[in-house]
Amino acid sequence: MAHSGRLTGAFVCFTVAITLVMIFPIYGFGNQVEPYVLGMPFSMFWVVFWITVEFFAVIAFFLHEYGGETSANDELGSPSTSTKAPPAANRSARSGSLAGE
Amino acid sequence: MDAWVIAIIAMTVYLVFAFALGLLAGRGRSFFSVSEYAVADRGLGLFVMWFLMGGTIFSAFAFLGGPGWAYSKGAAAFYILAYAALGLLPWYVIGPKVARLGAQHNYFTMGDLLADRYRSRALVVIVGIVSVLAFIQYLTLQIKGMAYVFNVLTEGHIPIWLGALLAYGIVVVYVITSGVRGAAWSDVLQAILMLVVAWGLSVYLVSHLHGGIGAMFESVARERPQDFLVIGHPGSAMSAAAYSSAILVSMVGFMMWPHLFTKSYTTSERRIKLTVVAYPLFALFLVPVLFIGFAAIGVVPPDALDSPDQVLPYLITHELGGSGLIYGLIGAGALAAAMSSADAITHGASVSAGRDVVAPLKPNLTDRTQLLIMRVAVVLVGAAAYYLAIFGAQGLIQLLLGAYGAIVQFAPSVYGALFWRRGTRAGAICGLLVGVGVNFYFQLIADGKPFDLHAGLLGLVANIVVFVALSLLVPPSDEDAAHGDRFVKS
Numbered sequence: 001m002a003h004s005g006r007l008t009g010a011f012v013c014f015t016v017a018i019t020l021v022m023i024f025p026i027y028g029f030g031n032q033v034e035p036y037v038l039g040m041p042f043s044m045f046w047v048v049f050w051i052t053v054e055f056f057a058v059i060a061f062f063l064h065e066y067g068g069e070t071s072a073n074d075e076l077g078s079p080s081t082s083t084k085a086p087p088a089a090n091r092s093a094r095s096g097s098l099a100g101e
Numbered sequence: 102m103d104a105w106v107i108a109i110i111a112m113t114v115y116l117v118f119a120f121a122l123g124l125l126a127g128r129g130r131s132f133f134s135v136s137e138y139a140v141a142d143r144g145l146g147l148f149v150m151w152f153l154m155g156g157t158i159f160s161a162f163a164f165l166g167g168p169g170w171a172y173s174k175g176a177a178a179f180y181i182l183a184y185a186a187l188g189l190l191p192w193y194v195i196g197p198k199v200a201r202l203g204a205q206h207n208y209f210t211m212g213d214l215l216a217d218r219y220r221s222r223a224l225v226v227i228v229g230i231v232s233v234l235a236f237i238q239y240l241t242l243q244i245k246g247m248a249y250v251f252n253v254l255t256e257g258h259i260p261i262w263l264g265a266l267l268a269y270g271i272v273v274v275y276v277i278t279s280g281v282r283g284a285a286w287s288d289v290l291q292a293i294l295m296l297v298v299a300w301g302l303s304v305y306l307v308s309h310l311h312g313g314i315g316a317m318f319e320s321v322a323r324e325r326p327q328d329f330l331v332i333g334h335p336g337s338a339m340s341a342a343a344y345s346s347a348i349l350v351s352m353v354g355f356m357m358w359p360h361l362f363t364k365s366y367t368t369s370e371r372r373i374k375l376t377v378v379a380y381p382l383f384a385l386f387l388v389p390v391l392f393i394g395f396a397a398i399g400v401v402p403p404d405a406l407d408s409p410d411q412v413l414p415y416l417i418t419h420e421l422g423g424s425g426l427i428y429g430l431i432g433a434g435a436l437a438a439a440m441s442s443a444d445a446i447t448h449g450a451s452v453s454a455g456r457d458v459v460a461p462l463k464p465n466l467t468d469r470t471q472l473l474i475m476r477v478a479v480v481l482v483g484a485a486a487y488y489l490a491i492f493g494a495q496g497l498i499q500l501l502l503g504a505y506g507a508i509v510q511f512a513p514s515v516y517g518a519l520f521w522r523r524g525t526r527a528g529a530i531c532g533l534l535v536g537v538g539v540n541f542y543f544q545l546i547a548d549g550k551p552f553d554l555h556a557g558l559l560g561l562v563a564n565i566v567v568f569v570a571l572s573l574l575v576p577p578s579d580e581d582a583a584h585g586d587r588f589v590k591s
Contacts, residue, residue: 008194011193011194012194015187015190015191015193015194018186018187018190019187019190019348019349019352022183022186022187022348023183023344023345023348023349024332024333024341024342024344024345027332027341027344027345028341031176031331031332031333032331033322033327033330033331036315036318036319038314039313039314039315039316039317039318040314040318041176041318041322041330041331043176043179043330043331043332044176044179044330044391047179047182047183047186048182048385048388050186051182051183051186051381051384051385052381052385054186054381055381055382055385058190058193058377058378058380058381059378061193062374062375062378065374066371066374
């Protein structure tokens with residue numbers, strides 16, 4: 001429970017942070033035409049750069065949570081049944097939530 | 102044969118194909134099951150899920166409105182990238198929870214969840230009505246997009262009203278027969294087609310017209326005022342507050358669209374998270390789409406267009422030579438973009454109307470009657486949006502932002518349901534009404550907006566204040582709090 005709570009907390013913080021860099025006042029640092037990067041004005045490169053960062057960060061979150069698990073687990077069972085009765089493997093989020101029920 | 106005739110033939114071939122695929126998707130599934138129609142019996146695979154959610158962003162607003170904004174408003178178009186990248190993040194946290202609750206209690210819509218949590222039918226009916234109205238606005242955008250494509254690519258031979266009728270008529274038929282599965286499988290086809298077309302077109306136009314991305318932006322900087330490529334300067338198209346609040350409203354509002362929220366019920370927790378993982382990539386896919394708009398600057402004279410949203414089809418007919426086959430292929434890609442969203446929206450609106458508006462007012466409906474109502478709603482909602490698309494005057498992105506202002510008002514009730522045991526029925530209902538009211542006042546009636554903020558954000562702040570204050574002033578009974586607790590803990 002504590003572990004899954006921390007993970008959710010970290011994800012929420014990450015979401016807030018990545019949102020803040022996209023809007024003012026923080027976007028003010030990126031909001032200029034020069035220098036051009038990869039041909040794009042800096043105001044556009046800033047957005048593209050942080051989206052790329054976001055992409056890898058979300059992958060990291062997912063791997064952290066579902067790391068040692070084979071995809072067969074999910075693809076074999078129908079989703080509705082697997083939601084109701086998750087295998088007891090290292091699914092931290094789910095086992096955490098079950099403990100709470 | 103004239104180019105436009107070949108274009109019509111190519112687009113027709115595509116429409117027939119999309120139609121067949123949409124119809125086939127529902128084959129062998131129960132035609133008379135609400136669960137199948139609404140949430141595909143909770144069994145959509147990852148691949149389909151990706152395209153279903155991806156198709157939502159690659160809509161007419163991205164494919165036509167994106168280049169239109171880049172062309173006419175410059176840096177303001179970056180809002181589209183930020184919104185696409187951020188919109189799905191909250192789903193990582195709320196999606197699995199909603200999926201669990203949905204499977205336990207047999208929910209099909211956002212209204213089902215809210216009705217159960219707040220034990221209020223009134224709340225659900227309000228949510229249903231607001232959603233249907235916002236859906237109509239959103240659908241108007243897509244229909245307009247389809248009509249532009251047909252009209253410009255056939256060099257005016259297919260009038261706006263007929264193009265819209267053809268493309269959207271097909272969507273209506275396969276949504277009625279195949280439900281969510283029809284929408285999902287057509288989206289796979291449409292998203293792939295649209296991506297191929299957008300990237301090919303972007304690479305070609307940027308290199309053919311300017312010789313490279315760097316050279317293109319240097320030309321933009323020469324052609325336009327110096328503030329064109331930044332936000333919030335005196336010569337910019339958008340102020341810092343308007344830009345930031347538009348991103349915030351779109352981000353918070355994204356998952357509050359009933360048709361997207363409902364997708365939580367169609368799949369498993371792991372697939373929900375994998376879909377979120379893929380989404381920033383979809384945002385990056387949009388970068389070349391914006392390049393198309395920037396490439397048009399200095400090439401397309403502003404007075405050549407009725408609306409900046411036509412810049413992409415205009416470039417195709419004027420810069421790609423006279424090949425009708427290319428017109429048709431690109432036309433099909435653009436239609437794909439609009440149709441893949443139109444089907445999801447139409448489907449969502451029909452489920453909202455049937456399940457959240459009519460069902461609570463008339464309990465004890467059989468499944469069969471409920472489905473009939475949903476299918477009738479498809480036609481009615483479609484007709485309303487069609488009317489607005491032909492006679493309304495707003496640009497594509499204004500339509501989207503307007504619809505978001507209303508949709509985002511669901512956020513306090515939904516997050517409250519999932520994370521705050523003390524939230525009360527009265528708080529949720531009053532907050533929602535105040536939020537929607539404030540949004541409409543600043544969107545339609547007031548002359549200016551305080552600090553140039555998005556009307557939806559002003560409504561959202563009022564909404565949260567009322568929701569929290571009322572819930573604290575009139576606390577829930579012990580039994581209600583225990584009921585709320587079950588949702589927080591599940």
